[in-house]
Amino acid sequence: MKPSFDIPENRPAAVFFAAALTLATFSILPISLAGVDMSNNPAEYVRVRSFAGASEASPKPSPSPRTPRGLRAFSAPAALDAPPFASKLAVPASPEIVEAPPEFLSGGADAGNFSFGEAPGEAFANAAFELSELDSVPRLLKAARIKYPPKLYRRGVEGEARLLVEIDEGGRVQVLGVESCTDPLFAEAARAAASEFLYESPTKGGEKVRARFVLPVPFKISELK
Numbered sequence: 001m002k003p004s005f006d007i008p009e010n011r012p013a014a015v016f017f018a019a020a021l022t023l024a025t026f027s028i029l030p031i032s033l034a035g036v037d038m039s040n041n042p043a044e045y046v047r048v049r050s051f052a053g054a055s056e057a058s059p060k061p062s063p064s065p066r067t068p069r070g071l072r073a074f075s076a077p078a079a080l081d082a083p084p085f086a087s088k089l090a091v092p093a094s095p096e097i098v099e100a101p102p103e104f105l106s107g108g109a110d111a112g113n114f115s116f117g118e119a120p121g122e123a124f125a126n127a128a129f130e131l132s133e134l135d136s137v138p139r140l141l142k143a144a145r146i147k148y149p150p151k152l153y154r155r156g157v158e159g160e161a162r163l164l165v166e167i168d169e170g171g172r173v174q175v176l177g178v179e180s181c182t183d184p185l186f187a188e189a190a191r192a193a194a195s196e197f198l199y200e201s202p203t204k205g206g207e208k209v210r211a212r213f214v215l216p217v218p219f220k221i222s223e224l225k
Contacts, residue, residue, distance in 0.1 A: 128166055128212040135203045138167060138211065144196035148219060149185035156221060159183050161190035163215045169208040171199040179214055190217035 131137055152159070159182030166174050175194050181187040194215055202211035 128210040129204055131213050138199040138202045142198035144193040146193040147189055149189055158220050159186045160218045161186040163194055165215045166212045167199050167202055169201055171201045173197045186219050
């Protein structure tokens with residue numbers, strides 16, 4: 001025997017109630033979606049925004065200018081190091097350093113045969129004995145070094161200076177003048193050296209006297225080499 005059910009006779013009321021329930025359900029759904037927190041799962045949202053921002057931020061590269069036909073494009077040369085500052089004023093060259101000319105000795109301590117010349121009597125104001133009037137020719141005890149004039153040495157010039165000198169009782173030399181010279185520079189060098197010469201005291205009759213004579217000073221480069 002099949003069970004039997006009582007079917008309500010008011011069916012329109014049931015249909016209306018079902019429709020109202022469905023409408024209420026769909027009305028509540030948008031409100032529940034609006035309350036969802038997107039920060040819990042922002043992956044898709046961030047990806048879309050980042051892509052959109054990148055498209056707006058980076059501009060399209062401008063096309064490179066084309067070189068006209070027939071012309072070649074050259075790259076700019078690398079910057080060269082600037083030369084050091086140089087003054088426009090001419091800097092004088094440093095003076096040439098020339099090796100000092102050699103010095104030589106005129107005579108020696110044992111030069112008994114030193115060449116003398118007779119001095120004219122009128123060349124001296126004070127009376128002095130001639131070499132021929134002395135007991136013996138005074139011997140050179142101390143010779144000074146004579147400096148060859150640099151200018152004449154570089155040019156290879158040789159010559160001689162003849163000095164008028166007087167020896168006092170102690171053998172010291174006083175240059176009274178220049179009798180002759182081949183170049184004034186030779187005379188200057190000879191005078192500077194002769195004033196330092198020292199001779200034996202000239203004697204006459206065993207007594208010390210003053211003597212006068214001509215002192216020749218030769219300058220020869222060939223004898224220096």
